[in-house]
Amino acid sequence: MLAFGQANPLKASFGTRGKGGCMAFFNKEIETASLSRLKEIQLERLRKLLEYVSAGMPFYRKTFEEKKIDISKFSTLEDLKHLPFTVKSTLRDHYPFSLFAVPLKEVVELHASSGTTGKLTVVGYTKKDISLWSEVMARTLACAGVQKGDIIQNAYGYGLFTGGLGVHYGALELGATVIPVSSGGTKRQLMLMEDFGSTVLTCTPSYSLFMAEEAKETGVDPAKTKLKVGILGAEPWTEGMRDQIEQAWNMKALDIYGLSEIIGPGVAMECEGKAGLHLWADHFFPEVINPATGEVLKEGEEGELVITTLTKEALPLIRYRTGDIVTLTCEPCKDCGRTMPRMSKIKGRIDDMLIIRGVNIFPSQIETVLMNIPEVAPHYQIIVTREKHLDKLEVQVEVVEEVFSDEIKKLEELERKVVFEIESTLGISVNVKLVEPRKIERSMGKAKRVIDQRQ
Amino acid sequence: MAIMQLSIFLENSPGRLKGVLSVLSNNNINIRALSLAEKQSYGMLRLIVSDTEKASEVLKKENIAVNVTSVIGVEVSDKPGGLLEIAEILEKNAINVEYLYAFVEKFGDKAVVVLRVDETEKAGKIFVEKGIRVLEDKDIASL
Numbered sequence: 001m002l003a004f005g006q007a008n009p010l011k012a013s014f015g016t017r018g019k020g021g022c023m024a025f026f027n028k029e030i031e032t033a034s035l036s037r038l039k040e041i042q043l044e045r046l047r048k049l050l051e052y053v054s055a056g057m058p059f060y061r062k063t064f065e066e067k068k069i070d071i072s073k074f075s076t077l078e079d080l081k082h083l084p085f086t087v088k089s090t091l092r093d094h095y096p097f098s099l100f101a102v103p104l105k106e107v108v109e110l111h112a113s114s115g116t117t118g119k120l121t122v123v124g125y126t127k128k129d130i131s132l133w134s135e136v137m138a139r140t141l142a143c144a145g146v147q148k149g150d151i152i153q154n155a156y157g158y159g160l161f162t163g164g165l166g167v168h169y170g171a172l173e174l175g176a177t178v179i180p181v182s183s184g185g186t187k188r189q190l191m192l193m194e195d196f197g198s199t200v201l202t203c204t205p206s207y208s209l210f211m212a213e214e215a216k217e218t219g220v221d222p223a224k225t226k227l228k229v230g231i232l233g234a235e236p237w238t239e240g241m242r243d244q245i246e247q248a249w250n251m252k253a254l255d256i257y258g259l260s261e262i263i264g265p266g267v268a269m270e271c272e273g274k275a276g277l278h279l280w281a282d283h284f285f286p287e288v289i290n291p292a293t294g295e296v297l298k299e300g301e302e303g304e305l306v307i308t309t310l311t312k313e314a315l316p317l318i319r320y321r322t323g324d325i326v327t328l329t330c331e332p333c334k335d336c337g338r339t340m341p342r343m344s345k346i347k348g349r350i351d352d353m354l355i356i357r358g359v360n361i362f363p364s365q366i367e368t369v370l371m372n373i374p375e376v377a378p379h380y381q382i383i384v385t386r387e388k389h390l391d392k393l394e395v396q397v398e399v400v401e402e403v404f405s406d407e408i409k410k411l412e413e414l415e416r417k418v419v420f421e422i423e424s425t426l427g428i429s430v431n432v433k434l435v436e437p438r439k440i441e442r443s444m445g446k447a448k449r450v451i452d453q454r455q
Numbered sequence: 456m457a458i459m460q461l462s463i464f465l466e467n468s469p470g471r472l473k474g475v476l477s478v479l480s481n482n483n484i485n486i487r488a489l490s491l492a493e494k495q496s497y498g499m500l501r502l503i504v505s506d507t508e509k510a511s512e513v514l515k516k517e518n519i520a521v522n523v524t525s526v527i528g529v530e531v532s533d534k535p536g537g538l539l540e541i542a543e544i545l546e547k548n549a550i551n552v553e554y555l556y557a558f559v560e561k562f563g564d565k566a567v568v569v570l571r572v573d574e575t576e577k578a579g580k581i582f583v584e585k586g587i588r589v590l591e592d593k594d595i596a597s598l
Contacts, residue, residue, distance in 0.1 A: 436464060
């Protein structure tokens with residue numbers, strides 16, 4: 001078994017971390033490295049990775065043999081496109097541990113995510129993987145402006161889900177104070193926030209809105225807390241939702257990206273400039289592909305994000321298809337000076353994509369339209385049904401207090417407006433149904449936006 | 456010169472009306488007048504109740520969309536042409552009626568009609584000038 005950490009001498013050479021002085025960076029040298037330097041590191045690591053997985057992972061060795069891939073001929077980053085993709089079902093097929101590249105005794109932590117098909121997707125971490133996770137999460141927190149002295153209310157779930165512990169490790173690495181409150185228990189969350197003086201909130205965007213609503217209901221003004229930034233992710237959200245969250249809490253709302261198959265949270269993070277998420281590409285090599293053909297797209301083109309883990313030990317993955325639709329740019333960030341590639345906010349999920357009468361629609365596109373209608377609450381649900389072989393789309397919108405009027409014609413106007421905006425922007429016809437306030441289920445975790453009843 | 460009315464958004468599904476009525480009943484709130492307008496997928500329940508403020512508060516607690524609007528309650532003679540008299544006054548003064556419904560009980564020997572018009576203040580004044588009694592919230596409470 002190759003000890004991957006040793007075969008990878010580059011990590012130690014990244015020199016001083018931003019622990020003193022400039023706290024905007026956790027690891028300034030690498031976060032602001034030139035593109036050519038980054039590519040050099042990536043190529044070096046990719047070559048080591050290919051040797052490592054051929055030696056230690058029967059699955060990849062077999063795949064390479066079957067496809068007659070000679071990894072010794074791998075000479076540029078572009079050669080990556082000749083390698084096959086890894087998909088989620090590969091992880092499930094190897095349930096629980098048979099994909100691991102190290103003996104189980106080297107694995108110090110296990111996580112798992114529930115799949116809709118029932119079987120869990122299991123991921124494992126060696127000690128080195130945990131330090132890698134701590135490093136990228138510390139970079140992530142620093143990128144959001146968090147520093148030693150901040151109090152992080154970590155409302156991501158602790159447990160098999162990677163969200164809670166990932167943020168936790170990053171906070172420890174950075175030296176910030178973390179409250180491991182986990183998700184749920186909204187009243188307690190609000191109490192801790194006030195009594196402990198939390199300055200950073202980490203949770204899903206929909207839960208942050210839910211909490212703000214609960215706060216208002218109990219007579220607490222969420223805008224008066226000490227929170228200065230929310231690090232929100234684990235589900236796609238829009239700019240409109242960002243505005244609502246920032247207004248409700250009077251804090252910055254920044255997007256964090258990650259997935260357990262790659263490492264958990266800490267793959268990419270927005271800085272205060274909100275101009276895309278800085279992706280830690282010295283550890284996670286990103287590509288954007290056409291989901292239908294698998295072809296690699298040019299910089300700036302929209303497609304499915306594919307990630308190769310460059311430095312993981314227990315569960316390295318080659319060209320893992322994330323299912324997330326994004327664009328990538330390699331332009332350095334004007335706001336913070338980071339040179340790491342930036343990905344857009346997630347524009348949709350491959351599996352969420354709806355085909356309504358032949359038109360491809362992502363729920364986030366519908367959300368974007370709804371968020372531009374001021375009367376519409378952030379709470380909506382999309383229901384897809386099939387009637388007489390035709391797909392039908394119903395958007396349920398809550399009639400909140402601010403919108404509700406005694407005049408039926410005003411409600412009718414609202415319905416018409418939503419129909420018109422969706423039809424004219426997306427080119428599909430919808431039914432709009434007004435529903436009672438809080439009728440749509442609130443989520444502690446990921447919001448269920450789409451109910452597809454077509455079978 | 457106006458009385459307060461509750462407007463309640465009701466989804467068009469079994470049990471919704473019952474839900475609202477039981478909240479009112481549990482809080483000892485009496486309904487004085489009501490109307491229910493129907494749309495394809497929802498309804499609008501309009502109520503004049505014994506304690507509007509309390510009713511609105513308890514309904515909101517149950518996450519029911521409720522809105523308080525001011526309407527005019529006018530006394531109408533309980534005889535043929537009684538309501539016509541009111542309609543004529545409104546027409547003469549170019550006041551538009553959005554909807555109207557009647558009280559369940561009489562005030563003495565008079566019926567009471569709830570009017571929602573586009574110019575509530577103006578309409579109230581005109582009725583008073585014409586010697587037509589316009590109800591106040593305290594009249595409702597003491598019913």
